Amino acid sequence: MTESFSAEDLARRRAASRRLGWAIGLAVLALYILGFFIKR
Amino acid sequence: MSIATTVHGEHPAEHYPGGLLRWLTTTNHKDIGTMYLLFSLVMFFVGGLMILLVRAELFQPGLQLMKPEFFNQLIGVHALVMIFAALMPAATGFANWMIPLMIGAPDMALPRLNNWGFWLLPPAATLLTLPFVLALFGVGDGAIATGWTFYAPLSVQGGLGVDFAILAVHILGISSIMGSINIIVTIFNMRAPGMTMMKLPLFAWGWLITAFLLIATLPVLAGAVTMLLTDRHFGTHFFDAAGGGDPILFQHLFWFFGHPEVYILLLPVWGLMPHVLATFSRKPTYGYTAQVYGFIAIGLLSVIVWAHHFFTVGMPVPALIYFMFSTMAISVPLAVLFFCWIATMWKGSMTFETPMLFAVGFIVLFGIAGLTGLVLADVAADAQYHHSYFVVAHFHYALFAGGIMGVMTGVYYWLPKWTGHMYSERLGKLHFWLTVVSFNLTFIPQFFLGLAGMPRRIPDYALQFAEFNAISTVGAFILGISQLLFAWNIWSCVRGGPKAEARAWEGAEGLEWELSSPPPHHSWETQPVVK
Numbered sequence: 003m004t005e006s007f008s009a010e011d012l013a014r015r016r017a018a019s020r021r022l023g024w025a026i027g028l029a030v031l032a033l034y035i036l037g038f039f040i041k042r
Numbered sequence: 043m044s045i046a047t048t049v050h051g052e053h054p055a056e057h058y059p060g061g062l063l064r065w066l067t068t069t070n071h072k073d074i075g076t077m078y079l080l081f082s083l084v085m086f087f088v089g090g091l092m093i094l095l096v097r098a099e100l101f102q103p104g105l106q107l108m109k110p111e112f113f114n115q116l117i118g119v120h121a122l123v124m125i126f127a128a129l130m131p132a133a134t135g136f137a138n139w140m141i142p143l144m145i146g147a148p149d150m151a152l153p154r155l156n157n158w159g160f161w162l163l164p165p166a167a168t169l170l171t172l173p174f175v176l177a178l179f180g181v182g183d184g185a186i187a188t189g190w191t192f193y194a195p196l197s198v199q200g201g202l203g204v205d206f207a208i209l210a211v212h213i214l215g216i217s218s219i220m221g222s223i224n225i226i227v228t229i230f231n232m233r234a235p236g237m238t239m240m241k242l243p244l245f246a247w248g249w250l251i252t253a254f255l256l257i258a259t260l261p262v263l264a265g266a267v268t269m270l271l272t273d274r275h276f277g278t279h280f281f282d283a284a285g286g287g288d289p290i291l292f293q294h295l296f297w298f299f300g301h302p303e304v305y306i307l308l309l310p311v312w313g314l315m316p317h318v319l320a321t322f323s324r325k326p327t328y329g330y331t332a333q334v335y336g337f338i339a340i341g342l343l344s345v346i347v348w349a350h351h352f353f354t355v356g357m358p359v360p361a362l363i364y365f366m367f368s369t370m371a372i373s374v375p376l377a378v379l380f381f382c383w384i385a386t387m388w389k390g391s392m393t394f395e396t397p398m399l400f401a402v403g404f405i406v407l408f409g410i411a412g413l414t415g416l417v418l419a420d421v422a423a424d425a426q427y428h429h430s431y432f433v434v435a436h437f438h439y440a441l442f443a444g445g446i447m448g449v450m451t452g453v454y455y456w457l458p459k460w461t462g463h464m465y466s467e468r469l470g471k472l473h474f475w476l477t478v479v480s481f482n483l484t485f486i487p488q489f490f491l492g493l494a495g496m497p498r499r500i501p502d503y504a505l506q507f508a509e510f511n512a513i514s515t516v517g518a519f520i521l522g523i524s525q526l527l528f529a530w531n532i533w534s535c536v537r538g539g540p541k542a543e544a545r546a547w548e549g550a551e552g553l554e555w556e557l558s559s560p561p562p563h564h565s566w567e568t569q570p571v572v573k
Contacts, residue, residue, distance in 0.1 A: 020227075026227075
């Protein structure tokens with residue numbers, strides 16, 4: 003049994019992807035910025 | 043894995059802009075994948091031309107064609123172009139084209155981010171190579187001449203080319219992070235019903251680990267080169283010993299990125315290999331779970347071994363021993379992968395179409411990269427091999443035989459799916475044999491040169507090295523010219539040829555082969571179900 007991707011399902015999947023994408027992006031930014039404050 | 047299949051026709055309301063606008067504005071994963079692959083091919087030839095000039099200079103001892111400064115620039119930009127603008131975009135092109143098809147997704151999860159990620163690449167590549175052109179007009183002293191490693195203090199003192207390269211690396215890094223985010227969220231959120239993580243195609247697994255490695259290490263590279271920029275222009279002394287800084291700190295930061303980068307370049311290829319080997323052995327992949335855990339183990343180990351790149355810098359003995367053994371530990375999961383690849387072929391009904399030839403060639407030649415890597419990981423032996431041509435030969439077995447030949451495997455394997463046509467098998471096989479023979483002709487002599495003590499990145503050398511250098515240069519030119527066959531074969535296949543079926547290869551398994559060749563512009567509008 004196969005069915006079309008519904009608009010709602012795709013929107014839900016894309017919204018979840020955006021949230022995770024932002025979270026990863028912010029983690030990358032934090033890693034980049036925090037690096038400047040590491041003292042040897 | 044069984045698949046409830048669907049028949050796909052053209053989308054009834056399919057419309058998209060034509061001409062240049064299509065390529066500038068496209069958010070379609072196949073269009074973007076095609077652009078990545080074309081860009082990679084162009085930059086492969088640009089980077090190749092640079093190193094042919096280098097090899098021409100090294101054909102004979104003494105300075106023949108160029109000044110040492112220009113020689114150094116060619117070497118550095120060759121490496122940056124090949125790594126960041128040829129190999130990485132090729133792997134990203136594969137991911138864009140194939141991951142949605144393989145996991146049953148209608149597109150990447152974030153299509154506009156995808157477009158942006160690609161269009162950052164051409165300006166970055168321009169920035170890398172522009173200083174060559176500017177120097178012709180008397181602006182600056184040429185491109186970056188530090189090698190791809192940007193080592194301080196040379197890079198702190200370098201000319202305009204270093205600034206261009208720093209900016210280019212930032213942009214390339216942003217592009218790669220965007221691509222990685224997209225791949226991670228696509229794999230996590232866009233899989234077809236029934237496709238659990240342990241049913242995910244190994245190519246997607248390889249790319250998932252690659253994407254996490256990029257996320258973990260690129261910010262460190264970006265931080266390091268930003269610090270380099272502030273050392274150069276804003277009076278900081280991160281890497282300046284005279285101001286209390288530490289040039290060795292740069293090496294630690296660079297290689298924290300640089301070593302995982304090797305696996306970033308190779309994991310997508312390792313993910314692709316089982317598909318090709320299984321297809322042309324007409325057997326299921328051997329050891330799926332072992333390969334998944336192998337990828338994860340290599341990914342984790344790759345971020346804790348970086349200092350083996352500079353054993354000779356003067357580290358405490360416990361640190362040397364730690365980095366030696368942790369580096370050698372990588373050979374364990376890598377041996378698991380080799381075992382699985384060979385076991386997949388074992389007692390299979392093997393045929394040797396071009397992708398299979400490249401895959402088997404990859405296993406043999408990449409095996410040499412692994413074995414010579416073990417030699418270099420030995421801290422006592424490394425004191426002799428460090429900064430010699432032995433290292434150059436080793437990493438070309440890893441990155442050309444492992445990386446580029448792996449990419450060629452993928453191109454020949456998926457070209458019928460992408461274009462709807464079969465390429466010329468005769469030309470493909472000729473390309474394979476010319477590549478393998480000339481590659482070995484180029485790099486086997488370099489092992490001997492390195493063992494005999496010839497240092498890398500030097501335009502002149504002692505007379506004793508002349509014969510091996512001449513052989514290596516002849517090999518390099520045959521290798522370079524034979525790649526024109528590759529480009530011609532792709533071009534011919536795009537333009538026409540025998541029609542490829544949906545399942546272009548008899549033994550091919552997976553969702554991607556359920557779609558027509560080429561797939562419709564909007565693929566998987568009807569959800570496949572994986573059982």
